[in-house]
Amino acid sequence: MSRVFNFSAGPAVLPEEVLRTAQAELLEYKNSGMSVMEMSHRSKDFEDILDQAESDLRTLMNIPDNYKVLFLQGGGCTQFAMIPMNLMKNKSADYIITGNWSKKAAQEAEIFGIVNKIASSEDKNFSYVPDLSDLNISENADYVYICQNETIHGTTIRKLPNTKGKILVADLSSMFLSEPVDVSKYGVLWGGVQKNVGPAGVTIVIIREDLIYDDVLPFTPTMLKYKTHSDNKSLYNTPPCFNIYVCGLVFKWLLKLGGTEAMKKINEEKAKILYDFLDSSKIFHGTVEKKDRSFMNIPFVTGNKELDAEFINAATNAGLKNLKGHRTVGGMRASLYNAMPVEGVKALVEFMADFEKGHI
Numbered sequence: 001m002s003r004v005f006n007f008s009a010g011p012a013v014l015p016e017e018v019l020r021t022a023q024a025e026l027l028e029y030k031n032s033g034m035s036v037m038e039m040s041h042r043s044k045d046f047e048d049i050l051d052q053a054e055s056d057l058r059t060l061m062n063i064p065d066n067y068k069v070l071f072l073q074g075g076g077c078t079q080f081a082m083i084p085m086n087l088m089k090n091k092s093a094d095y096i097i098t099g100n101w102s103k104k105a106a107q108e109a110e111i112f113g114i115v116n117k118i119a120s121s122e123d124k125n126f127s128y129v130p131d132l133s134d135l136n137i138s139e140n141a142d143y144v145y146i147c148q149n150e151t152i153h154g155t156t157i158r159k160l161p162n163t164k165g166k167i168l169v170a171d172l173s174s175m176f177l178s179e180p181v182d183v184s185k186y187g188v189l190w191g192g193v194q195k196n197v198g199p200a201g202v203t204i205v206i207i208r209e210d211l212i213y214d215d216v217l218p219f220t221p222t223m224l225k226y227k228t229h230s231d232n233k234s235l236y237n238t239p240p241c242f243n244i245y246v247c248g249l250v251f252k253w254l255l256k257l258g259g260t261e262a263m264k265k266i267n268e269e270k271a272k273i274l275y276d277f278l279d280s281s282k283i284f285h286g287t288v289e290k291k292d293r294s295f296m297n298i299p300f301v302t303g304n305k306e307l308d309a310e311f312i313n314a315a316t317n318a319g320l321k322n323l324k325g326h327r328t329v330g331g332m333r334a335s336l337y338n339a340m341p342v343e344g345v346k347a348l349v350e351f352m353a354d355f356e357k358g359h360i
């Protein structure tokens with residue numbers, strides 16, 4: 001067996017320790033005589049797994065009691081529809097467009113109502129975060145929407161927008177549990193777990209209780225109402241049991257490491273190693289304004305497509321995998337999620353330095 005350094009943006013690297021536990025428990029979970037994959041979602045064993053996962057997540061994120069935690073399916077893209085379907089009472093919402101994922105969310109919301117794009121960084125290919133301190137918030141907006149970490153473009157919103165009293169809805173998919181967040185500042189925050197938390201197939205939604213409405217938009221299917229899942233503690237229908245179990249193992253791993261505060265320090269250290277190198281490199285450079293750089297997803301280019309391709313190829317052969325950037329940005333992207341060890345970043349930077357020596 002030989003595990004590589006996997007810089008994929010998602011599905012992405014998981015902690016080896018978690019995979020080993022899942023492996024050890026694969027044939028028989030505790031004394032159940034069966035795998036979690038084979039269990040009824042109504043069994044005591046699975047109920048305990050779900051309860052424990054929720055309780056550990058509440059500890060990790062310090063989630064206030066008046067927020068519900070929902071384990072849903074359909075990926076991030078389903079949230080792009082669920083949010084307007086459940087929250088667009090006035091059929092109007094304000095969207096801040098800082099990259100591919102907020103743009104997609106806005107496009108989907110347009111199916112359901114009026115979408116006001118109150119800020120955008122598209123003029124510079126989403127390479128920065130606009131000033132969000134004094135926006136033209138619409139009077140009848142039902143919420144203000146952000147994608148706090150743009151996975152493809154590599155920006156992070158460090159200072160939340162001034163929503164002037166409106167509810168803030170945020171997609172944290174690619175920074176979920178990477179650093180502490182103050183949940184009470186959000187009405188809804190959510191993340192698809194395949195970036196930083198677990199295997200694809202689970203989306204975690206954290207929603208303030210008073211935003212779980214009965215009177216959602218007409219024609220909203222039962223499965224797409226937050227209320228359905230809240231009333232049934234995420235067990236309205238069969239949830240992705242095994243994937244939730246693995247998320248639970250990741251929560252335990254994080255707690256053992258010291259939680260999101262400790263994780264943030266490690267993530268900052270890892271990102272700094274790569275950014276410092278990029279800032280001093282003669283052939284590689286980052287694509288994002290310094291103040292808005294993500295600690296999770298780091299795009300970089302040489303400025304020469306053939307050289308980019310040569311680098312990606314050489315890196316792949318050296319066991320540094322999935323460094324190809326998204327087609328909309330080009331070049332390279334290194335995703336340094338929680339489970340990427342610092343050794344992986346050091347190996348990448350060392351490899352880049354060697355490559356550079358051979359190309360100047």
Ligand SMILES: *Cc1c(COP(=O)(O)O)cnc(C)c1O
Nearest residue numbers: 075076077101151171173174192
């Ligand atoms: C990956 C991603 C999504 C889409 O998630 P799917 O599960 O593929 O639908 C949405 N938002 C962000 C920030 C992402 O990184």
